[in-house]
Amino acid sequence: GGIITQTPKFLIGQEGQKLTLKCQQNFNHDTMYWYRQDSGKGLRLIYYSITENDLQKGDLSEGYDASREKKSSFSLTVTSAQKNEMAVFLCASSIGTTNERLFFGHGTKLSVL
Amino acid sequence: GEQVEQLPSILRVQEGSSASINCTYENSASNYFPWYKQEPGENPKLIIDIRSNMERKQTQGLIVLLDKKAKRFSLHITDTQPGDSAMYFCAASSNTNKVVFGTGTRLQVLP
Numbered sequence: 001g002g003i004i005t006q007t008p009k010f011l012i013g014q015e016g017q018k019l020t021l022k023c024q025q026n027f028n029h030d031t032m033y034w035y036r037q038d039s040g041k042g043l044r045l046i047y048y049s050i051t052e053n054d055l056q057k058g059d060l061s062e063g064y065d066a067s068r069e070k071k072s073s074f075s076l077t078v079t080s081a082q083k084n085e086m087a088v089f090l091c092a093s094s095i096g097t098t099n100e101r102l103f104f105g106h107g108t109k110l111s112v113l
Numbered sequence: 114g115e116q117v118e119q120l121p122s123i124l125r126v127q128e129g130s131s132a133s134i135n136c137t138y139e140n141s142a143s144n145y146f147p148w149y150k151q152e153p154g155e156n157p158k159l160i161i162d163i164r165s166n167m168e169r170k171q172t173q174g175l176i177v178l179l180d181k182k183a184k185r186f187s188l189h190i191t192d193t194q195p196g197d198s199a200m201y202f203c204a205a206s207s208n209t210n211k212v213v214f215g216t217g218t219r220l221q222v223l224p
Contacts, residue, residue, distance in 0.1 A: 040200075041216065042214050042217045045214075059115070094212075099144065099208070099210065102157075102159070104158070
Protein backbone atom coordinates (compact mmCIF):
# COMPACT_ATOMS: atom_id res chain seq x y z
CA GLY A 1 0.00 0.00 0.00
CA GLY A 2 0.94 3.62 -0.33
CA ILE A 3 0.79 6.68 1.82
CA ILE A 4 0.21 10.41 1.45
CA THR A 5 2.35 12.56 3.70
CA GLN A 6 1.48 16.16 4.38
CA THR A 7 3.90 18.55 6.05
CA PRO A 8 3.68 20.30 8.35
CA LYS A 9 0.82 18.83 10.40
CA PHE A 10 0.27 22.17 12.12
CA LEU A 11 1.11 25.59 10.72
CA ILE A 12 0.83 28.85 12.61
CA GLY A 13 1.26 31.99 10.56
CA GLN A 14 1.04 35.74 10.80
CA GLU A 15 -1.38 37.91 8.87
CA GLY A 16 0.00 38.71 5.42
CA GLN A 17 2.57 35.93 5.55
CA LYS A 18 3.25 33.62 2.61
CA LEU A 19 2.90 30.00 3.74
CA THR A 20 3.75 26.77 1.91
CA LEU A 21 2.20 23.37 2.50
CA LYS A 22 3.73 20.20 1.07
CA CYS A 23 2.29 16.87 0.01
CA GLN A 24 4.09 13.68 -1.04
CA GLN A 25 2.54 10.42 -2.27
CA ASN A 26 4.20 7.09 -3.00
CA PHE A 27 1.22 5.47 -4.73
CA ASN A 28 2.64 6.54 -8.11
CA HIS A 29 -0.72 8.22 -8.72
CA ASP A 30 -1.11 10.63 -11.63
CA THR A 31 -3.62 13.10 -10.21
CA MET A 32 -3.21 15.13 -7.04
CA TYR A 33 -5.56 17.57 -5.31
CA TRP A 34 -5.64 20.28 -2.67
CA TYR A 35 -8.86 20.85 -0.74
CA ARG A 36 -9.70 23.27 2.04
CA GLN A 37 -11.99 22.11 4.87
CA ASP A 38 -13.37 24.67 7.29
CA SER A 39 -14.54 23.39 10.67
CA GLY A 40 -17.46 20.98 10.30
CA LYS A 41 -17.90 21.93 6.67
CA GLY A 42 -17.38 20.49 3.23
CA LEU A 43 -14.27 20.16 1.10
CA ARG A 44 -13.64 22.95 -1.40
CA LEU A 45 -11.26 22.34 -4.28
CA ILE A 46 -8.36 24.77 -4.53
CA TYR A 47 -6.13 23.25 -7.23
CA TYR A 48 -5.58 19.90 -8.85
CA SER A 49 -2.99 18.45 -11.20
CA ILE A 50 -3.32 15.49 -13.56
CA THR A 51 0.39 15.08 -14.24
CA GLU A 52 3.80 16.56 -13.45
CA ASN A 53 3.89 20.32 -14.18
CA ASP A 54 0.13 20.40 -14.86
CA LEU A 55 -2.07 22.76 -12.83
CA GLN A 56 -5.87 23.13 -12.91
CA LYS A 57 -7.83 25.70 -10.91
CA GLY A 58 -10.55 24.66 -8.54
CA ASP A 59 -13.37 26.83 -7.26
CA LEU A 60 -11.27 28.36 -4.48
CA SER A 61 -7.98 29.11 -6.24
CA GLU A 62 -7.91 32.86 -5.55
CA GLY A 63 -5.35 33.60 -2.86
CA TYR A 64 -3.41 30.39 -3.50
CA ASP A 65 -0.65 29.13 -5.78
CA ALA A 66 0.29 25.53 -6.38
CA SER A 67 3.14 23.63 -7.95
CA ARG A 68 3.45 20.00 -9.14
CA GLU A 69 7.21 19.76 -9.08
CA LYS A 70 7.26 16.05 -9.79
CA LYS A 71 4.77 13.22 -10.00
CA SER A 72 5.03 12.39 -6.33
CA SER A 73 4.76 15.91 -4.89
CA PHE A 74 2.28 18.76 -4.97
CA SER A 75 2.76 21.91 -2.94
CA LEU A 76 0.29 24.66 -2.05
CA THR A 77 1.14 28.26 -1.18
CA VAL A 78 -1.15 30.61 0.71
CA THR A 79 -0.04 33.87 -0.88
CA SER A 80 -1.17 36.16 1.98
CA ALA A 81 -2.55 34.62 5.14
CA GLN A 82 -5.76 36.21 6.44
CA LYS A 83 -6.05 37.21 10.11
CA ASN A 84 -7.95 34.67 12.27
CA GLU A 85 -8.08 32.23 9.38
CA MET A 86 -8.38 28.64 10.55
CA ALA A 87 -8.82 25.64 8.28
CA VAL A 88 -7.54 22.18 7.46
CA PHE A 89 -5.91 21.69 4.07
CA LEU A 90 -6.27 18.18 2.71
CA CYS A 91 -4.12 16.74 -0.05
CA ALA A 92 -5.40 13.78 -2.06
CA SER A 93 -4.32 11.65 -4.99
CA SER A 94 -5.93 9.25 -7.44
CA ILE A 95 -4.60 6.74 -9.96
CA GLY A 96 -4.73 7.61 -13.62
CA THR A 97 -6.27 10.67 -15.19
CA THR A 98 -9.87 9.47 -15.24
CA ASN A 99 -12.32 9.00 -12.44
CA GLU A 100 -11.10 6.88 -9.58
CA ARG A 101 -11.29 7.08 -5.81
CA LEU A 102 -9.29 9.67 -3.91
CA PHE A 103 -6.84 8.79 -1.17
CA PHE A 104 -6.39 11.57 1.37
CA GLY A 105 -3.55 12.69 3.55
CA HIS A 106 -4.17 13.56 7.20
CA GLY A 107 -4.17 17.29 6.59
CA THR A 108 -2.32 20.43 7.58
CA LYS A 109 -4.13 22.51 10.18
CA LEU A 110 -3.57 26.22 9.59
CA SER A 111 -4.06 28.94 12.20
CA VAL A 112 -3.35 32.58 11.45
CA LEU A 113 -2.73 34.97 14.34
CA GLY B 114 -22.06 25.08 -13.04
CA GLU B 115 -20.39 22.29 -11.13
CA GLN B 116 -21.91 22.63 -7.69
CA VAL B 117 -23.02 19.61 -5.71
CA GLU B 118 -25.81 20.17 -3.20
CA GLN B 119 -26.11 17.79 -0.26
CA LEU B 120 -28.95 17.41 2.22
CA PRO B 121 -29.58 17.17 5.06
CA SER B 122 -26.66 18.86 6.79
CA ILE B 123 -27.48 17.05 10.06
CA LEU B 124 -29.25 13.71 10.36
CA ARG B 125 -30.17 12.00 13.60
CA VAL B 126 -31.54 8.47 13.50
CA GLN B 127 -32.25 5.72 16.01
CA GLU B 128 -29.87 2.77 16.07
CA GLY B 129 -31.18 0.03 13.80
CA SER B 130 -33.14 2.37 11.53
CA SER B 131 -32.04 3.51 8.08
CA ALA B 132 -30.48 6.82 7.08
CA SER B 133 -30.70 8.56 3.71
CA ILE B 134 -28.57 11.36 2.29
CA ASN B 135 -29.38 13.08 -0.98
CA CYS B 136 -27.21 14.94 -3.45
CA THR B 137 -27.90 16.81 -6.65
CA TYR B 138 -25.37 17.91 -9.25
CA GLU B 139 -25.32 20.49 -12.03
CA ASN B 140 -22.78 19.22 -14.54
CA SER B 141 -24.51 16.87 -16.97
CA ALA B 142 -21.07 15.51 -17.96
CA SER B 143 -20.56 14.09 -14.46
CA ASN B 144 -20.11 10.33 -14.65
CA TYR B 145 -18.58 9.23 -11.36
CA PHE B 146 -20.24 9.63 -7.94
CA PRO B 147 -18.26 8.56 -4.86
CA TRP B 148 -19.25 8.76 -1.21
CA TYR B 149 -16.74 9.41 1.56
CA LYS B 150 -16.99 8.93 5.32
CA GLN B 151 -14.96 11.13 7.65
CA GLU B 152 -14.69 10.22 11.32
CA PRO B 153 -13.64 12.87 13.87
CA GLY B 154 -9.96 13.73 13.55
CA GLU B 155 -9.56 11.45 10.53
CA ASN B 156 -9.28 11.97 6.79
CA PRO B 157 -12.17 11.14 4.44
CA LYS B 158 -12.28 7.54 3.18
CA LEU B 159 -14.23 6.12 0.25
CA ILE B 160 -17.10 3.86 1.31
CA ILE B 161 -18.93 3.29 -1.96
CA ASP B 162 -19.09 4.74 -5.44
CA ILE B 163 -21.29 4.48 -8.53
CA ARG B 164 -20.64 5.24 -12.19
CA SER B 165 -23.10 6.64 -14.69
CA ASN B 166 -23.65 3.28 -16.38
CA MET B 167 -25.42 2.02 -13.25
CA GLU B 168 -28.57 3.04 -11.40
CA ARG B 169 -28.03 1.09 -8.18
CA LYS B 170 -25.15 -0.39 -6.24
CA GLN B 171 -25.11 -2.16 -2.91
CA THR B 172 -22.35 -3.25 -0.58
CA GLN B 173 -22.30 -4.17 3.12
CA GLY B 174 -25.37 -2.29 4.31
CA LEU B 175 -24.87 0.62 1.92
CA ILE B 176 -27.02 1.36 -1.11
CA VAL B 177 -26.42 4.10 -3.65
CA LEU B 178 -28.97 5.16 -6.23
CA LEU B 179 -28.34 7.31 -9.28
CA ASP B 180 -31.01 9.14 -11.30
CA LYS B 181 -29.19 10.74 -14.22
CA LYS B 182 -32.28 12.43 -15.62
CA ALA B 183 -32.90 14.25 -12.35
CA LYS B 184 -29.14 14.67 -11.72
CA ARG B 185 -29.66 13.18 -8.30
CA PHE B 186 -27.92 10.47 -6.32
CA SER B 187 -28.38 9.19 -2.82
CA LEU B 188 -26.81 7.06 -0.11
CA HIS B 189 -28.89 4.79 2.08
CA ILE B 190 -27.45 3.18 5.18
CA THR B 191 -29.55 0.28 6.39
CA ASP B 192 -29.58 -0.92 10.04
CA THR B 193 -27.48 1.97 11.34
CA GLN B 194 -25.00 1.33 14.16
CA PRO B 195 -23.12 3.72 16.49
CA GLY B 196 -20.02 3.24 14.32
CA ASP B 197 -21.90 4.83 11.42
CA SER B 198 -21.88 8.20 13.22
CA ALA B 199 -19.61 10.44 11.15
CA MET B 200 -19.54 13.08 8.44
CA TYR B 201 -20.54 11.85 5.01
CA PHE B 202 -19.67 13.60 1.75
CA CYS B 203 -20.98 12.98 -1.72
CA ALA B 204 -18.94 14.03 -4.74
CA ALA B 205 -19.26 14.19 -8.50
CA SER B 206 -16.68 14.24 -11.25
CA SER B 207 -16.49 14.12 -15.04
CA ASN B 208 -13.68 13.09 -17.37
CA THR B 209 -11.76 16.26 -16.49
CA ASN B 210 -11.04 14.54 -13.16
CA LYS B 211 -12.22 17.61 -11.26
CA VAL B 212 -13.85 16.16 -8.13
CA VAL B 213 -16.42 18.46 -6.52
CA PHE B 214 -17.73 17.62 -3.06
CA GLY B 215 -21.06 18.28 -1.42
CA THR B 216 -21.23 20.26 1.81
CA GLY B 217 -21.47 17.20 4.01
CA THR B 218 -23.97 15.49 6.30
CA ARG B 219 -23.30 14.91 9.98
CA LEU B 220 -24.96 11.60 10.86
CA GLN B 221 -25.65 10.84 14.49
CA VAL B 222 -26.91 7.38 15.36
CA LEU B 223 -28.74 7.54 18.69
CA PRO B 224 -28.83 4.53 21.06
